[in-house]
Amino acid sequence: MSEWFELSDMTSREFAAARATIRLALVPVGATEQHGPNLALGTDYVIAHRLSQRLAALMHPAAVVLPPVPLGLSYHHTGFPGTLSFSPETFTAVCMDIARSLKQQGIEHVLFMNGHNGNSAVLNVAATKIRYDLGMQAAVAFWFQQAGDVVRKHARTERYGHACEIETSVLMALAPDMVRGDSLEAGDMLPVTLDHAFNNQPFFLTVPVPFHEQTRNGVFGDARLASPEAGEAIVTAALARTRAFAETFLATACGGAGK
DSSP states (O other): OOSSEEGGGSOHHHHHHHTTTOOEEEEEEOOBOOBTBTBOTTHHHHHHHHHHHHHHHHHTTSEEEOOOBOOOOOGGGTTSTTOBOOOHHHHHHHHHHHHHHHHHTTOOEEEEEEOOGGGHHHHHHHHHHHHHHHOOEEEEEEHHHHTHHHHHHHOOSSSOSSSSHHHHHHHHHHOGGGBOGGGOOBOOBOOOOSTTOSTTSTTOOOOOOOGGGTBSSSOOSBGGGOOHHHHHHHHHHHHHHHHHHHHHHTTSOOOOTTO
16 A cells, blocks of 8 residues: 555545545545646646645545546637646536535535636636535645645746746656646737726636637647746645645534535
8 A cells, every 4th residue: 555545546445444534535636638848738637636646645544535536627629639627617527526426425615726726716616516516525626725835936928827837847846747848838928909808907807819810839838938946836835735635624513505
């Protein structure tokens, strides 16, 4: 057995023995979508999975890592080859079914470890439904938010956030074999035609804009400025804060469905 509990690597009997200490399920969720020439299509769910493993090791034996959910909401990337996407309805149903299964196994605290910002809104809906429809405790972590100050410290461009110096750095720290270091490119950006429409602008609104209308090569920022050291600093900050939350989260009692 490893230094953390990975559900898919355990036998049923091993899980039954470990169940006495497991109180929290970590569910890695991400996407299978384009990251330009810089990063592999599975970047988002692999980051989520590796972060979940590190967190489970820090919290061992109280947490178990579930198999990653490899698809998310990626409609905005479908203008580039290789992108797959769930619908919001399917994604929500998957999260609900995972939670129901966990409750049947006696685990009533679930933390979705998100690796893709496009999932954020629907994960908030899913967590709310899990709390009020199933009577469980549910939460969503997104490393980009938990390490926001460290992300800004290492950002080198104005429009970072996808296949950029930040995401590339994090992948260098967690799964360097998925980084195409010999073909890294800066974002080939298209002119911005909307005011206050993008999350790097102050006072921004929320509006769906396909990536192929924002960048010619599917990339933001400049991945050539990435480093594993920056990635490790971001990962360390995100994990420290997520662990602090999770430890207090486990002290929260579950309520009955419908409350």
